[in-house]
Amino acid sequence: MESGNHSCGTEFTLVGLFQYGHMDTFLFTLIAILFAVALMGNITLVLLIRLDRRLHTPMYFFLSQLSIIDMMYISTTVPKMAANFLSDTKAISFLGCAVQTFVFLTLGGSEALLLGFMSYDRYIAICQPLHYPVLMSRKICCSMVAGAWSSSSINAFMHTVYVFQLPFCGSRMVNHFFCEVPSLLPLVCEDTSQYEHTVLVSGLVILLLPFLAILASYARVLVVVIQMGSGKGQSRAVSTCSSHLTVASLFYVTTLSTYTQPHSLHSPGRDKVVAVLYSIVTPVLNPFIYSLRNKEVMGALRRQRG
Template structure:
């Protein structure tokens, strides 16, 4: 681990990529994934905003998911890329706090938003006649606002604690972003009580939403089991299994990282797992949830036709 000037308040991010050709290849791969995530999420936001056919609660929730993913990956990758390209691995004390705040706020909001999206599909399929009442624009807005507020409150608590911890060891964080559990290893005080609060927070923002999502999709599958149309059953099974796979892909690495005690943690393992929920998932979400959707693809064709007619 690198030595660092103890008189400075800056931190050092040791990064993700080794200084080799393999590291350069991984860096280029991450940048390509980042660009794909930006393009996919920007396209979704653009389509939902412009196409009147997509002005429904379900797609409004999807646009919020794309907005969160767009900012989520932008909180991590640009700084990581800058550090790798210019060899300057430092991040200021305030910059680290800002990164922690936005990472936790966006992460918490996304987990709750995914739960709202699962509930939206549950009501739409299991109680279609009640859908306009249960998922009105007002309810949809409240779910989104609630996700942001709860994510922000949780983030403020963890960010405040992380910034007031006395760091008396090396300030080199063995990670590619300011992750609170990785920073706790540098503290010169007992953080046992705080680690317990991390466990509680993770349970509330990860395990509980994941259980709700799994139950929602399980109920959907049971509801369509007796559907006369085999095509409808097949579509529902495919949609639920695909969405649940992506949700698991996002939730499980996050939960596994944050629910373990410090003695069981491995910096290398933590960094690999973090790639799943900070970089890969924001790229996959617009593909799985949106771009494979027939209504979205029709909206994309209408947009292309509109652009072509304007040019002509």
């Protein structure tokens, strides 16, 4: 059996979202349009938050960070995926695959934690408004973002180093449109069941715990909102929280279905469809979900146009 170190000079072949064929041009065009829409939507949101002083609050600071992550997130997978529609080889180098895996895991973990922090911000704003300036100061918000990036990058580094020192043998066909840990494990020559438990634990900590925290926070928020006497205040709180809960549910449910299932239950076709939801669809929809249902963002857009 070859050792993992002997695999470093090899290339992988990405099978892709579908079997490439006569629909290559159509799929390339569709993916390119989605990529452009995601970039334009997220860039617009970041610029609005940067330029409009009324949006210089913790909630919009977190939202701008989410948009930056989404731009990087979709840029990690889509350009290579789109290029493969026009390429004959569909190959990705060993190093390129490792880098893609590390960056994707880092961004995914950062987004998972950031969504949790965003729900905490709304919880403090609605349930403890008098303490909000202290509990959500600029320093604390920056520390939260730094903590999300650092912890997720450490987790991603450990998983990437471990997976890419394993011995890959036989077919180098990755049945996916990008390099992701669950799609790489079937190519490993040795038993990975123990490592899969580590992936499960990481998924539960980084994905499930923040999601449960979001649900608990918004359950408390819902109780407070019901007790509000102001119909306008109720409407604003429900609109903001429902937008965030929509984004969070789409992201967490799809990623949890990939990273908390044992290898034996994975289906390549299903995994690719689910991956489209959290790696492409979510970055495309996020800026529109937050902006179209947010009067402050739409007001900032009108002011910039005027």
